[in-house]
Amino acid sequence: MSAHASVKKAVIPAAGLGTRFLPATKAVPKEMLPIVDVPTIQLVIEEAVSAGITDVVVVNGRHKHAIEDHFDHAFELETTLRQRGKVALADELAKISTMVRLISVRQKAPLGLGHAVLCAREFIGDEPFAVLLGDDLIDNDRDPGIAQLARVAERSGAGAIAVMEVPPGQEHLYGIVSGERLADGRIRIRELVEKPAPGTAPSRLAVVGRYVLPPSVWGHLATTAPGAGGEIQLTDALRQVAAEPEGLFGVVLEGVRHDAGDRLGYLRANLAYALKRPELRAEVLAMLRQLMDAHGDAHGA
Numbered sequence: 001m002s003a004h005a006s007v008k009k010a011v012i013p014a015a016g017l018g019t020r021f022l023p024a025t026k027a028v029p030k031e032m033l034p035i036v037d038v039p040t041i042q043l044v045i046e047e048a049v050s051a052g053i054t055d056v057v058v059v060n061g062r063h064k065h066a067i068e069d070h071f072d073h074a075f076e077l078e079t080t081l082r083q084r085g086k087v088a089l090a091d092e093l094a095k096i097s098t099m100v101r102l103i104s105v106r107q108k109a110p111l112g113l114g115h116a117v118l119c120a121r122e123f124i125g126d127e128p129f130a131v132l133l134g135d136d137l138i139d140n141d142r143d144p145g146i147a148q149l150a151r152v153a154e155r156s157g158a159g160a161i162a163v164m165e166v167p168p169g170q171e172h173l174y175g176i177v178s179g180e181r182l183a184d185g186r187i188r189i190r191e192l193v194e195k196p197a198p199g200t201a202p203s204r205l206a207v208v209g210r211y212v213l214p215p216s217v218w219g220h221l222a223t224t225a226p227g228a229g230g231e232i233q234l235t236d237a238l239r240q241v242a243a244e245p246e247g248l249f250g251v252v253l254e255g256v257r258h259d260a261g262d263r264l265g266y267l268r269a270n271l272a273y274a275l276k277r278p279e280l281r282a283e284v285l286a287m288l289r290q291l292m293d294a295h296g297d298a299h300g301a
């Protein structure tokens with residue numbers, strides 16, 4: 001596991017309306033929807049912590065308290081669990097409340113991802129920082145996704161963003177990058193387009209929700225006009241970072257990516273994480289076989 005010295009702070013935008021998961025997200029932020037029994041945002045923060053990040057700014061819209069409470073002490077709950085002899089569970093809860101220093105800020109209007117990140121500016125200040133989007137889970141226990149980026153950013157003094165090739169026809173769902181591929185695999189990014197119209201994408205390399213950015217991005221975010229979807233887009237500010245001398249690098253992450261912001265992707269993430277749990281694996285597989293038998297297999301019987 002690689003601890004990274006210079007990237008200590010992260011921003012997690014969590015102000016979306018969660019419309020794709022309504023009604024579940026009517027009173028609960030989508031970042032609190034569980035993957036098996038762990039809220040999505042906890043998995044993302046665990047990734048950040050295992051990369052050496054100590055401070056997280058969560059940018060909230062509605063539902064601010066659920067996330068704050070999750071990372072706070074639950075004194076009564078822990079005490080009750082201990083009294084009932086459930087010590088391991090109480091310890092696990094106590095650990096969640098000490099894993100990170102968490103600050104939460106409000107995004108007062110839904111003006112876009114770029115604007116959400118900008119809301120964290122005064123808490124991050126003049127240092128390179130990470131951005132992690134909760135919709136993207138990057139599963140790599142050995143080398144967390146954000147650590148892979150932090151190494152590249154530290155080495156080059158530039159920004160580094162995670163990219164992955166997406167199947168043809170899906171480019172319009174993402175920020176898409178293009179540029180030169182260097183001998184070490186990094187991509188020196190020359191072009192970035194947010195949600196290109198079908199047939200116009202410059203490549204199939206999509207941005208997948210992990211960024212390590214230089215502080216120069218603040219000035220760009222502050223002057224970025226609304227772009228795709230009428231929103232202030234992080235991708236548009238990144239185009240300015242790419243034009244700086246230090247530039248912006250794309251890094252094809254090692255790990256399995258799950259799009260937990262999509263209903264099917266969310267279900268798949270739940271199954272994949274359940275299959276990683278030794279106490280659940282055999283039963284989940286048996287359950288899947290049973291369901292396949294009951295509903296017909298891939299042949300659509």
Ligand code: G1P
Pocket residue numbers: 113133135136173174175176194195206207208209234235261
């Ligand atoms: C956001 C970014 C987009 C990126 C995507 C990854 O879009 O704006 O550039 O490719 O996350 O998940 P969203 O999915 O929030 O529409």
